[in-house]
Amino acid sequence: MSTFTVRPASLATNDDAFLLECFDSQIKWLPSVGAGDQWGSEPVSGEPDTQNRYRKYVQTSQDGERQPWGEDSCRVYIAEANDQNGKAVPVAGLILTAKASDYVQSTIPAQDPTDPFIYMPLLISDREKGSLSKGAGVTLIEFAKKELVMLGFKRLCCDCWSGNERRLVQFYESKGFKALASFTHDGWPGQVLELRLE
Template sequence: NFSIRNASSELEDGKRILAFCDSQLEWLAQVGSSAQWGLEPYSTNDDTQEKYRAFVERSEQDQSWSKEWKKSYIAELDITEDQITKEIQPYLVHQPRTNSKSSLRLPVAAMLLTGHSEHYAQSILPEQDDQDPFIWIRYLLSDRRLGTLSKGAGLALIEHAKSVAQQMGIRRLCLDCWSGNDRKLVRYYERHGFVSLGDVSHNDWPSAVLELRLD
C-alpha cells in the first residue's frame, strides 16, 4: 500500500519531482515515446528547478480555492530495515511516524494539481468553470529508477486526487496527456475512468484533454 503525503520544501521535493521526470526519459525512449518529453534532463535547468521549488512552496501554504490554487503530493512505500537494498538506499526518506513501525519511506511517485487548465487546452476546456469547477492534474509521474516498486502508485495518486476534489465539493478531475505512440497514455487514463473531451496540439506536441466525473 502507498502512503500519500504533501510535498515538502524541507525534504526538497521540488528536486525530487525533477529527478522523477529525468527517470522517465530513458524509459520513454525504450517504449517509443521519446517525443513525449524529449531527451534533455529537467533537473539540470536552473529555471526549472526554481519553478518546481516555488510550486512545492506554494502548495504548502493555506489556500482558498481559486485559479491560482496549487497542491503537490508524494506517494511513498513503507520500507523495513530488511527490505533495504543498495538500489533503493539512496532514495529513502527518514521520517518519524506515529502510526507506523517504519520510519523509512521510499518516495515512488508524485502528483501536481492546479486550479486551472493549461493554456493550450483551453480551446476544449476553459481555464476554469465556476458553474462546473474542476481540479487539473498537471503532472502524474513515477520514479522509473525503482522498477516495479512504483507500480500502482499513479492509480493511488488519482484516488487521492478524487478525495481532495470531493472534500472541496468539486465534482471532476481534468488533465491532458501526450496522445502520440498510438495513444497508449490516453488509454491508461481511459482505463481508470477518464473520458476524452478532444485533442489539441501545442508546438507540434499532440495531446488529449480528458475528464473524470466524480458524481
C-alpha cells in the same frame, strides 16, 4: 505491489527536486514503450526554469495547505513506499491546480464556473525505484478523487501526450477518464481528458 502513503509535498524534504528526478527517470524509460517523443531525450533536472517552476508549485502548495481552495490554488502530493529496510521513500508525485495549464487554454477554459474542475498538470512516478513505485500513479489518481470530494468538486481534468497510438490516453481511459478535445501545442499532439465523480 507496494503499500503507499500519500503526504503533502514540502521544500524542506526537497520534493521539488524529487519531481524533477521522476522526469529524468521517465525520460530515460519512455523510449522503451515507444514514447520517446513525449518529453524528448534530455534530462530536465538541471534546467533552472524547470527547477523554478517546480519549486513554485511546491511553495504554493505549502503556503496554501491550511487555506481554502481558491482561484490560484495548487496542491502537490508525494506517494511514498517502504524500501527493503522499511524506510519510507518517495516514489511518485501528483500536482493539482485550480486552473488548466496555459498550453491547453485554447482547448478548455482556465476554469469553468458553470462546470468547475480541478486540473492535474502532473502525475508521475520515479522509474528508478523499479517495482517499488509500480501502482503509485494509480494510487495518486484515487487520492486525487478523494481530494476532489473534500474540496467540493466533481470533475478532474488533465491532458497528456496523444502520440504513440494514444497509449497514455488509453491508460487514463482505463482509470475512468474520458477524452474531451485534442490539441496540438508547438507540434506536440495532446489530449484533454476529464474524470467525473457521480
